[in-house]
Every structure is written in structure tokens, then in C-alpha cells.
Amino acid sequence: MPCIKIENLTHTYFPGTPLETAALQDISLTVDQGETLALAGATGSGKSTLVRHLNGLLAPTAGRVRILDGDVADKKFRRQLWRRVGLVFQFPERQIFSATVHEDIAFGPRNTGLAGQALSERVSQAAAAVGLPEDMLRTDPAELSGGMLRRAAIAGVLAMHPDILILDEPGAGLEPRARESILQRIKELQVSQGTTVILITHQLDDAALYADRLALLKKGRLLAVGPTAEILSRCDLLDEAGLEPPFTVELTRRLAAAGINLPKTPLNPAEAARLLAVML
Amino acid sequence: MLSGITMGQYLPGRSPVHRMDPRAKLLAAALVVPAILLAGFWPAITAVTLWLAVVSGLSGLRPGVYWRSMKPLWVLLLLSFTMQAFFTPGEPLVHLGWINISEPGLVQGALLLWRLGILLVVASVITFTTTPLQLTNGLEWLLSPLIRLRVPVRELAMIMNLALRFVPTLFDEARLLLMAQQSRGADFTHGSIRERVRGLVPFMVPLLTNIFRRADDLALAMELRCYQVGAPRSRLTELRFVAGDYAAIAATAMLLVFVWGTRLMW
Amino acid sequence: MTSSNDYLIQFEHVFFAYPGGGSVIHDFSAGVRRGEFIALIGPNGSGKSTLAGLAAGALRPAAGWVKVDGMDTADPSVIGAIRRRVGLVLQNPDNQLVAARVEEDVAFGPENLNLPSPEVRRRVEYAIAAVGLDRLRDRPPHLLSGGEKQRLAIAGLLALEPSCLVLDEPTSMLDPRGRREVLGVLKNLVAKGTTVLQVTHHMGEAAEAGRVWVLAEGKLQADASPGTVFSRPELLQRLGLALPPAAELAGCLAARDINVPAGIVNLEDMVHFLCRALK
Incomplete structure (x- = not known):
């Protein structure tokens, strides 16, 4: 069952000015409930712009985007979309602002109206899901290692219990073991909770391990989409997308x-x- | 959004004005500003206007570009004109209820409008045709006599240069942070002032942290590239006055003398 | 002991700790020879970045000494000379660029040395060409890709004409293309005689170096060729480090009782071996 339906999506930055740039052109794509879709493309291919339509940060210039039971053209629906679609930005630890790890993870769920015991439980659950030890919740984020900080930042989005989870390069800049562990945890979450996962990556080895389907973007256009193994075996497509097989x-x-x-x-x-x- | 910022933007080109030494442009500007302020009679006004027409013509940019750069300041210009027209004492020309518009008022208002307009165009000519770095270099040279008075001119120029380099980077960073926190339900636009200020914390704290981290890195990187505060530095391209630069300065100086002259004669 | 002339950078019983923290570098001794390409790998928190800072004289040892070209990095009177010999490239390219144009940025170092304009120009041309940014010389840095920015950061140091470049995870924030660009530049520099010490957590990159240092808990765990280091999966596994994929495949084949020669760490060697074995 599709939970995201993108039809002929086009997005133009600065329309009508000399800086006008077409970031996305005529993209059509559906994402099924509970699958992991990897979105790959070189820098500037439009991956980030595309996913920002999925959690309400951007509205389409043309085309339609339907998510779960609503249309993002509806302003009211779009405003509330962050509650159901979690977006983990690249290097998310740069957005941490609280004095304790617990407080930072609690920020999102608190904004959804959660408080007290229920909030604390959410935080603990999310921390456990990414493999962040309970005793680290009381510490100052500044004392955590890079890998643990990344986990904390991801937990901050998981704690909102999103139906759809989007991660932009969740392993970037981490040592191999931390990277693998984080991706593994997300895979487990997808399997156990039925969360739909969209994984933005230019590391195709990661896509090979964790994604059911793979979509390739190039300069704002959808180059190909299909089962991961099928797309990965097409070296010509990977070359065209500017990616390393x-x-x-x-x-x-x-x-x-x-x-x-x-x-x-x-x-x-x-x-x-x-x-x-x-x-x- | 950011697309609105066109004033002060450098517009690349190869016109004679673009190729002028930035120091000559700043000197000429320093000479023309008193001329604009002193000009109060027809011959002087005509001379200054002609001077500017020639300069903006030589800049190779269409008049429309200058017109657009003034647009955001229309309200200010109109307001200044009205204030002058209404509140200058004199024989009333028109009665509008309690408001008197006198002839001297109209004249004063028009003159003010002209001065502000001309000043804006002069500023635009300079920023449109000079890269920020050239401008910094020019200012550093103009202010260099102040080094004797222990004013850290070189350091100030370096700070200005770094600010210009990092403004776009920090804009990007701020925009990304805003979006990331919005994705977690942060709201910067609703509620009481107290709530809004509190709402800024998730945005301002990481922004400042990241800026300080960058500043730390930058200081180290500069040191590693042999930068020393107060030490003399050479330049990739030495600034050099050529005949055209001298001519431009001389012409502007003559304009100032002429305007001054008309003032003394009347 | 080898004569100090063989070594461009020499660490002798080096200890280092940050204020308020425990020991980061613990009795570290090793040397970088002229013209070498060394990859420094190790788990997070092993002290890799600290070691890079020590090598470039950005940090001073608490005990022991680090010498660059025979000059002690703890001696403030030679720090200028050391900076001109060893350039340190940081992880985040954005934070190292100082000017609003590529060319002006490269010129920053030579300008600081107060060299005459023609000499600054010569060095800028040399450095820009060495990293392949000729066509982008007028761009503002924020309009460059990650790989281009990091190449620009490298050029900024090359303009000081150092004998050695130390790079602290220069590719960790880059996409695969940017990483390949930077690695290509480094290999080129090594071929032309520059010494390179690169901190990395990308094992494929480490496999391209001439020698690998494995660091854990501030101590040198291994110092050998990539072929030797990556044929010891136990050590790497214990430290939480991965193998380069070619070495991993070699291990998988060996586990299936296939006789794989030791020291296969990259694609070329693997293709070569399989072609011979399968024909």
C-alpha cells in the first residue's frame, strides 16, 4: 500500500528572479508502507529538496504530493506533517541545544503535546532504539563522542514516533562500526515497527545492505527506480548518476x-x- | 527570501568604472559628496547631475538597474520631501486645512530629494562595480594614515574581509537550522512575546555554538597559514593608479571647486 | 637509532593530555620519512586528530618531543619555520577558507609571509594547478562542491610550499566523488615528492597509502604496509575497524579454503588475482 505518492513534482527556487533554478523536474514516485527506499544521487541532484516536500518544509511549485491521507498542497495539513514524518538532517548533532541529552530528545515529542511520565518513556524508548545507554541521558551532550551524539540526534526524531522516517546521510563522518550499528538499528526499527524509511545516501554499499528499493536522482530528475539489486547491477546508470558502484x-x-x-x-x-x- | 537583497550587490563587468582602482573610486566619492551637499543653485546642480550621468553611463549598467536599487527607499525619499515641503516656513502657496505649503518649502523639498537620490546612485555605482574585497582593500589604504594613531586598520580590514566571506555560509547554516528545528515542531511565529523568545532558544543556541566552533577552526587555520596579528602582509595584486584614475579624481576635484565657486559668488 | 636526517617528522616518547581530560597520546614513538605516504587509522577517540596536531606543531607534547626537520615543535622561536614545512588540513573545509574568491584564498599564506607580489602570484599559480582548480579561480568558496572546497584548502597550504602535508580526516565530510578527487590530488603530490600523513577512517583510502599506522588508546598498535595491516583482521576487529572491501573478500575466500595470496587490499590486486586463478 503506498503511503507516499509523488506525481509530476516540480520545484523551482527563486521563481521569476535572475537566480531562478529548477531543483526538481517532473518527479513521479511512490513509496510503500513499511519499505526502505534509498535515495541516491550526487551532490546537488535534488535529494534534500525532494524530502523537504515530504515533511512540510516545502510546497511543490507544480505537481502533487500525497502523504498518508493528505495532500501537501493543503496548508493546514502541511503545517502538521512534521508530527508524522520525521526528518533527520545531515550531521544532525549540530542542532542539539539542550543542557542534557534527555532534554534534547524530549524537544520534539514535547512539541506534539506529550508531558510527564509518557514523555520520559518516549525518550528512554527512543534512546534504546538507537543504542544510546540510559545513563548517558543525564549527561551534557558536549561530553558524548561523535557516534553517540549522532545517535542522540536521531533519537530526537524517533521519539516523535513518526510513521515515515527520513534520514539524510545518517552515517556520514562516522567510523565504520558506529555507522554500521546505526544503520542496523534503523533497519530493526523498520522491521519491528513497520516504519517506512527513506534513506538518503551517496554510499551505495549502504543502500545495498539496507534498502528494498533504490531511486537514483540526477540534476533534479528521477533517473531510475527499482529493486536495489537490479539498479545496482546497472553500472551504466550509476555512472550516469555520478555515483561510485x-x-x-x-x-x-x-x-x-x-x-x-x-x-x-x-x-x-x-x-x-x-x-x-x-x-x- | 534572500533574493530581495540586491542593493550593495557586485555586478561583474569590464567597464572603465569596473576597472578603476578602488582607491580612486573611494577618493572620487569622498570629493563628490561635499559637492552634492554644497550644490544649491542651478549651475551647480546641473554640473553634479551631468557628472553622475557620465559616470553611471561609463559603468555600462542600464539605468533600470539603478532605478530598481532605489525602489526600496522610495518611502524614505517621499517622506523627506513631504516633511520639507510642509514644515518650511514661508509665504503659503497652498492651504490644506491646517497645512501650509510654501514655495521655499517646495524648493527645499525638491533639493533634498535630489541630494538623497544622487547620493544613493553614487553608492550604487561603487557597490555595483567593485568587489567586496577590492572595497576592503581600498578602505584599508584610505585609512592607513590612522595606523600611526594606533588604530588597527589592517586587522579591521581583515575582520571585514572574513565577515564578507562567512556571511553566505552563516546564512545557509541558519536556514538549515531553522528547517531542522521546524521539523521537530519548533514554532518561531506564534504565541506571546515571551513564548516567541523562548522559542528562539533551540535556534539561537546551536547557531551560536556552531559559529564559535567555526571561529575556533578558522583561527587555527589562519595561524597554520602563517597569519600573525599586526605583521605586515604583501598582496597578490598590488593596487596601482593609472592615468584614468588620476583623470577621474581630477575631474571630480574640479567639480567640487566649481560647486564651491558658485556658492561663493552668490 | 636512525640518523634524524632520514625523518622529516619524528615522535619520541610523546605524551599528551587535554586540560581536565585523561591521557590522549601515551608514549608514542615513530617517524615519517621524506616522501612517504602514511595513513593513520584508529577508532574514534584514539587520538588520531591529536597526533595530527602534534605532527604539525599546532599542539605541543606534555612530555617527550616532536621534531620537524630536526626542529623541536616546543621551541617557539622555530614555529614559523615549522609552519612553512608542515601544512595541516582540517576536517571541515568550510572553516579553513578565508577569502571571498578562490585565488585570493590561495594567496593568503604567501601574503602572510610578506612575499613580493610576483612571487605570491607564482605560488598561487603552482598551488591552483596542483589541485586542479584553474577553471574555478574566480568563484566564491561557498559556491564550490565539498571536494572542490577541500582541494582549495589543500592549495592554500601548498602555496606555502611545505615538504609535508598532514590531513585530519580531510574526506570525512565529502561524497565519494569528492573523496576520490582529494585522494587523487594527494597521490599526485606524493608522486612529486611531497610527504603526506593522512588521518582517515575510510579503509579503502588507507589501502592506497604506502604505510599504515594503527592507533588505539594513544598508542601505536601497528606500523606496516597496508598489505600486512589488513591481513590481520583480528586486530582491526578488536578495535572496531573495518577491512577494505578487497581484503574482506580475500578473507571470505580464504574461509572457503581458497588459497589467496597475502596482501590483497585493493580492487586492482583482486582483479589481477582472480583473472589468473580463473583462466
Whole structure:
């Protein structure tokens, strides 16, 4: 069942001025309830502009965006959309402002009207969901490591219990283990709560591991959308989008050029080893 | 949004005015401002207006550009005119209830309107044709005699330069923060003043924190690139006066002398 | 002990702690030879950034010493000379750029040295060409991409004509394309004789270096070629570090009893090996 329906969405910045730029052009895309969609594209491809239509920050210049049971053209619906669609910005720890981690996570749910015991429970739940230890909730955010700070910032959005969760490069700038752990937690959330997840990334290895479907954007246009494995095995599309194929996809391409054809394109080293072991 | 900020914007070009030494432009401006303020009679007004017509013509920018840059200040201009016209004492020309409009009032008002308009166009010519960095360099040179009086002119110029560099970055940062906190339900536009001020905390605190963090990094980066407060610095391109610059200054100086002369003769 | 002439940067029993915090660098000894390309990896909080600061003389050791070209970084009288030999690139490119135009920004360093204008111009041309920003020289920095900004930050230091560049996670805020651009610039510089010490948490990048330092809890855990370091998955796993994908694949193949030669850490080596084995 689709929970997001984007039809011919166009967005133009500064219309009617010399600075006019078409950020999105004629995008049509649906996102199903409970799936993880990865949105990939080079810097400036319009990924951020696109998702800002999904939580009410931007209104379409043309086209229609339907989310859950409403239309974002409706100003009243758009104003309230942040309660149901959580958007985690890139480097979200830069938005932390409270004296304790608890206070910061509580900011969003408090704005939805939650208070007291119910609020505290929400905060604890959200912290647990991202793997932030309970005792860290009382500390000053300035004392946390980069990875923990990122978790706290993500928990601040999770605590609003969004139906749709959008994350802009949640692993950017983190060491490999922290990055993996955060993405794993989000995957678990998607599976256990049925949350719809949109993952913005230019790291296609992440998309390969966590996304059901992959959409490629290029200069404000939708280049392709489909099952992750299918899109990732199309090196021509990835090249056109200005993205770097995952290691195993690039390896498959290089082997094919040398006359060695794998039965299918593996998406991670373990799968590649399985396919290669048969041939060796 | 940000698209409204067109006053003070540099408009790239290769016109004679664009290519003038920024110091010469600032000197010429320093000479023409007293001329504008002293001009009170027809020959002087005509001379100054002609001077400006030539300069703005040489700038290679269409008159419409200057016209648009003045638009946001229309109300101010009109207000000044009306105040002068209404409140200058003299033989009343028109009666509007308790308001008297006198002939000297109209003349004074028109003169004020003309002066403000001309000053605005002069300012526009300079900002449209000079990059912010050139402007800073020019100002630094003009103020350099003050170094003897222990005014930190070089440092002030560096601060101005850094401010120009970081304004767009901070605008971007502020816009992003605003959106991020709105996504968590922050409301900066509703409620009592108290609530609104409280509502600014989630926005102002991280903004200031991030600015300080940037400033820390920047200070380190500058030090690593051998910047030392108070030490003399050379320049990538030395400013150099050419014949055109001298001619422009001389012409403007003559204009000032002429305007002064008309004033003394009357 | 090797003669100090072999080493451009030398750490000898270095200790370091931030005020109010515990020890960050703990008895660290190692040396960077002229012309080397070293990748410094380690988990968050291992002291990588601190070590980068120490190498460039931005921080002074609490005990022990760091010497650049034989000059002690704790000696205030030589700090200027050290700055001209070792350039430090920071993580966030936005915060290192000082001017409103590319060219003016590169000129900042030489201008600070009060060099004559023609010499400033020469150095700007050299540095802009070295990072491939010739065509963007008139742009304001905020209109550059992340990769371009970081290349500009590198150019700003190259204009001081240093013997060595130290980079503190220069690619962590960049997209893959920006990362590739920066890595390309670094490899080029190494080929032309510049010494490079790069802090990174991207293992694919570390695999491209000549030597890898593994740092944990302020101590040097390993100092060897990428091939050697990445064939020790136990150490990296214990420290929470990943393997470069090629090394991971080699490990998976070895687990299936396939004989993989040691030291395969990048795509080229892996393709080479598989082509030979499968034909």
C-alpha cells in the first residue's frame, strides 16, 4: 500500500528572479508502507529538496504530493506533517541545544503535546532504539563522542514516533562500526515497527545492505527506480548518476571486461566469495 | 527570501568604472559628496547631475538597474520631501486645512530629494562595480594614515574581509537550522512575546555554538597559514593608479571647486 | 637509532593530555620519512586528530618531543619555520577558507609571509594547478562542491610550499566523488615528492597509502604496509575497524579454503588475482 505518492513534482527556487533554478523536474514516485527506499544521487541532484516536500518544509511549485491521507498542497495539513514524518538532517548533532541529552530528545515529542511520565518513556524508548545507554541521558551532550551524539540526534526524531522516517546521510563522518550499528538499528526499527524509511545516501554499499528499493536522482530528475539489486547491477546508470558502484559491482564489471562472467552481480563480499568459490 | 537583497550587490563587468582602482573610486566619492551637499543653485546642480550621468553611463549598467536599487527607499525619499515641503516656513502657496505649503518649502523639498537620490546612485555605482574585497582593500589604504594613531586598520580590514566571506555560509547554516528545528515542531511565529523568545532558544543556541566552533577552526587555520596579528602582509595584486584614475579624481576635484565657486559668488 | 636526517617528522616518547581530560597520546614513538605516504587509522577517540596536531606543531607534547626537520615543535622561536614545512588540513573545509574568491584564498599564506607580489602570484599559480582548480579561480568558496572546497584548502597550504602535508580526516565530510578527487590530488603530490600523513577512517583510502599506522588508546598498535595491516583482521576487529572491501573478500575466500595470496587490499590486486586463478 503506498503511503507516499509523488506525481509530476516540480520545484523551482527563486521563481521569476535572475537566480531562478529548477531543483526538481517532473518527479513521479511512490513509496510503500513499511519499505526502505534509498535515495541516491550526487551532490546537488535534488535529494534534500525532494524530502523537504515530504515533511512540510516545502510546497511543490507544480505537481502533487500525497502523504498518508493528505495532500501537501493543503496548508493546514502541511503545517502538521512534521508530527508524522520525521526528518533527520545531515550531521544532525549540530542542532542539539539542550543542557542534557534527555532534554534534547524530549524537544520534539514535547512539541506534539506529550508531558510527564509518557514523555520520559518516549525518550528512554527512543534512546534504546538507537543504542544510546540510559545513563548517558543525564549527561551534557558536549561530553558524548561523535557516534553517540549522532545517535542522540536521531533519537530526537524517533521519539516523535513518526510513521515515515527520513534520514539524510545518517552515517556520514562516522567510523565504520558506529555507522554500521546505526544503520542496523534503523533497519530493526523498520522491521519491528513497520516504519517506512527513506534513506538518503551517496554510499551505495549502504543502500545495498539496507534498502528494498533504490531511486537514483540526477540534476533534479528521477533517473531510475527499482529493486536495489537490479539498479545496482546497472553500472551504466550509476555512472550516469555520478555515483561510485559498490566494490563487488565494480569487481564484477572488471571481471566481465576480462572475459570472466559471474552468474549474477553480488552485492557484498560474502556473496561474491560464494559465487567465486564455485568457479575457482 | 534572500533574493530581495540586491542593493550593495557586485555586478561583474569590464567597464572603465569596473576597472578603476578602488582607491580612486573611494577618493572620487569622498570629493563628490561635499559637492552634492554644497550644490544649491542651478549651475551647480546641473554640473553634479551631468557628472553622475557620465559616470553611471561609463559603468555600462542600464539605468533600470539603478532605478530598481532605489525602489526600496522610495518611502524614505517621499517622506523627506513631504516633511520639507510642509514644515518650511514661508509665504503659503497652498492651504490644506491646517497645512501650509510654501514655495521655499517646495524648493527645499525638491533639493533634498535630489541630494538623497544622487547620493544613493553614487553608492550604487561603487557597490555595483567593485568587489567586496577590492572595497576592503581600498578602505584599508584610505585609512592607513590612522595606523600611526594606533588604530588597527589592517586587522579591521581583515575582520571585514572574513565577515564578507562567512556571511553566505552563516546564512545557509541558519536556514538549515531553522528547517531542522521546524521539523521537530519548533514554532518561531506564534504565541506571546515571551513564548516567541523562548522559542528562539533551540535556534539561537546551536547557531551560536556552531559559529564559535567555526571561529575556533578558522583561527587555527589562519595561524597554520602563517597569519600573525599586526605583521605586515604583501598582496597578490598590488593596487596601482593609472592615468584614468588620476583623470577621474581630477575631474571630480574640479567639480567640487566649481560647486564651491558658485556658492561663493552668490 | 636512525640518523634524524632520514625523518622529516619524528615522535619520541610523546605524551599528551587535554586540560581536565585523561591521557590522549601515551608514549608514542615513530617517524615519517621524506616522501612517504602514511595513513593513520584508529577508532574514534584514539587520538588520531591529536597526533595530527602534534605532527604539525599546532599542539605541543606534555612530555617527550616532536621534531620537524630536526626542529623541536616546543621551541617557539622555530614555529614559523615549522609552519612553512608542515601544512595541516582540517576536517571541515568550510572553516579553513578565508577569502571571498578562490585565488585570493590561495594567496593568503604567501601574503602572510610578506612575499613580493610576483612571487605570491607564482605560488598561487603552482598551488591552483596542483589541485586542479584553474577553471574555478574566480568563484566564491561557498559556491564550490565539498571536494572542490577541500582541494582549495589543500592549495592554500601548498602555496606555502611545505615538504609535508598532514590531513585530519580531510574526506570525512565529502561524497565519494569528492573523496576520490582529494585522494587523487594527494597521490599526485606524493608522486612529486611531497610527504603526506593522512588521518582517515575510510579503509579503502588507507589501502592506497604506502604505510599504515594503527592507533588505539594513544598508542601505536601497528606500523606496516597496508598489505600486512589488513591481513590481520583480528586486530582491526578488536578495535572496531573495518577491512577494505578487497581484503574482506580475500578473507571470505580464504574461509572457503581458497588459497589467496597475502596482501590483497585493493580492487586492482583482486582483479589481477582472480583473472589468473580463473583462466
